[in-house]
Amino acid sequence: xxxxxxxxxxxxxxxxxxxxxxxxxxxxxxxxxxxxxxxxxxxxxxxxxxxxxxxxxxxxxxxxxxxxxxxxxxxxxxxx
Numbered sequence: 001x002x003x004x005x006x007x008x009x010x011x012x013x014x015x016x017x018x019x020x021x022x023x024x025x026x027x028x029x030x031x032x033x034x035x036x037x038x039x040x041x042x043x044x045x046x047x048x049x050x051x052x053x054x055x056x057x058x059x060x061x062x063x064x065x066x067x068x069x070x071x072x073x074x075x076x077x078x079x080x
Contacts, residue, residue: 007076010052010053011049011072011075012025013052014045014048014049014052015045015068017048018036018041018044018045018048019034019036019037019041020036025068026068026069027067027068027069027072028067028068028069029067029068030065030066030067030068030070031065031066042062042066043062045066045071046061046062046071049071049074049075053075053079054079055075055078055079056078057074057075057078058074058078061074
């Protein structure tokens, strides 16, 4: 398994942990398309992504509406 595949698998696992096993998400999905994605879920997502990937995301990640793809880009950008 490549590094990219491991990242994708770990990234999707965060969404399964927050929204339930088997949740299907694409890069364009976000609060408008995932019913349970509310402000509390946003906080949980950012915290879990920071914890799993050992990154510190900007505070704007908590405040601005995000998508799966934008969160993925933030994690990759801050993953040093």
